[in-house]
Amino acid sequence: MQRNISAAICGAGNIAKSHAIVLREMGIPILLVVDINEERAKAFAEKYGVENYSTNVDDIYKTKADCVHVCTPANLHFDMVKNLLEKGYHVFCEKPLCFDNEEAKTLYRLAKENNRLHAVGFNVRFHKGVQEARKLVAGPDFGPVKLIHGTYLQEYHVFPAPYDWRYNEKLAGRMRAVTEIGSHWSDLAEFISGKRITAVSALFSNFTPTRDLMDGMMYAPGSKPGSEEVTINSEDAALVHFQFEDGVVGSVVLSEASAGRVNHLSIEVTGQKQNVWWHSEENNRLNIGNKNQGVNTWVFPFSGGFRDTLRGLFATFYADIERGYADENSIYPTLYDGMRNVLICNAIYESATNSGKWISI
Ligand SMILES: NC(=O)c1ccc[n+]([C@@H]2O[C@H](COP(=O)([O-])OP(=O)(O)OC[C@H]3O[C@@H](n4cnc5c(N)ncnc54)[C@H](O)[C@@H]3O)[C@@H](O)[C@H]2O)c1
Structure with missing residues (x-):
């Protein structure tokens, strides 16, 4: 059944497809898709039943849709979200929210x-x-949180790897592993534990600063005679120590170039009494440790993958849009969380470029 509320999408790439599929399932009409690539915008509109498409970004500010989804590379997020909020649209912005701390604060304020x-x-x-x-x-049996640690490992950037916008500092910003995947991990650490990150100390690793570029793909340095040499400044991996409020400590290992790790996010939260751990490649299982009782594994047989997470997020977000205000129990991430995440990512960069110095958030 179609709902009396509508959406528009800017950027018709990978993540936008998942947005469109879920919005359609929810009966939310998509009035417009905008992408600078006309072929992509047209094909997207046809495939997902979008009423109109355009290659002119300004058209997104004229749509009659209630909510606009910003699914472009991150360099466009700030201007787009700012304009959309000022023009009165509800906004869903993909992560990272933007690059600059003051810009992030401006968006939340707007x-x-x-x-x-x-x-x-x-x-x-x-x-x-x-x-x-x-x-x-948060329950009575867990005891105060003491330690939070984990990993986020992917193989996406193992050679051969596409030389896409994520390697362009102007489009993606000065970091890669931290903003692309570390941002999810630190949001999750705060979300599960209820503890805010207060300071970070980080170490970056760029596995191969120069790479061979041929036909839009990157290869190991010196492995492709006749190729162009490109220099990559952003990190393939990062090690980050965290201080959280109330004396909680933590750490994460991030890597975008670990073969075999397709999308492995793991997190373990240790309380004084219990311990709980979860990872994304067995996302329907949750492990709970109690002293002298071994491990108790809860299995959620009908819990699914990536799209299910968007279903849950959009369901609560659009319920708030329909209601006209945010329910106090809504747990979807907001621009406040996006803003905090920008501050955390920038503090990680500052630390990694200053010999791991502790940087307060
Ligand atoms: N939540 C998640 O797990 C998740 C997963 C993947 C990507 N993302 C985020 O989503 C965003 C997009 O990533 P993606 O993987 O879909 O990238 P993508 O390259 O697949 O798609 C980006 C699209 O934006 C279009 N575009 C570029 N400049 C534009 C402009 N000026 N106006 C309109 N369209 C423009 C491109 O033509 C392309 O179609 C990024 O911020 C990324 O970090 C989030």
Whole structure:
């Protein structure tokens, strides 16, 4: 059944496809898709039943849709979200929200001043196991949180790897592993534990600063005679130590170039009494440790993958849009969380470029 509320999407790439599929399932009409690539915008509109398409970004500010989804590379997020909020749209922005701390604060302020509803793409929060972990940590049997640690490992950037916008500092910013995947992990650590990150100390590793570029793909340096040599400054991996509020400590290992790790986000939260751990490649399982009782594994047989997380996120976000205000129990990530994440990512960069110095958030 079609709902009396509508969406528009800017950027018709990979993540936008998942947005469109879920919005359609929810009966939310998509009035417009905008992409600078006309072929992509047209094909997207046809495939997902979008009423209109355009290659002119300004058209997104004229749509009659209630909510606009910003699914472009990150360099465009700030201007687009700012204009959309000022023009009165509700906004869903993919992560990372933007690059600059002051810009992030401006977006959050504008969302409040204009009384608009807003969400950021930290969809991992909506895995069933993650939500159950959060309840468990807040419950009476867990004890105060003491330690939070984990990993986020992917193989996406193992050679041969596409030389896409993620390697362009102007489009993606000065970091890669931290903003692309570390942003999900730190949001999750705060979400599950309820503890805010207060300081970070980080170390970056760029596995191969120069790479061979041929036909849009990158290869190991010196492995492709006749190729162009490109220099990559952003990190393939990062090691980050965290201080959280109330004396909680933590750490994460991030890597975008670990073969065999397709999309492995793991997190373990240790309380004084219990311990809980979860990872994305077995996302329907949650493990709970109790001293002398071994491990108790909860299995959620109908809990699914990536799209299910968007289903959960969009369901609560659009319920708020329909209601006209944010329910106090809504747990989707907002521009506040997006803003905090920008501050955390920039502090990580500052630390990594200053010999791991502790940087306060
Ligand atoms: N939440 C998640 O787990 C998740 C997963 C993947 C990507 N993302 C985020 O989503 C965003 C997009 O990533 P993607 O993987 O879909 O990238 P993508 O390259 O697949 O798609 C980006 C699209 O934006 C279009 N575009 C570029 N400049 C534009 C402009 N000026 N106006 C309109 N369209 C323009 C491109 O033509 C392309 O179609 C990024 O911020 C990324 O970090 C989030």
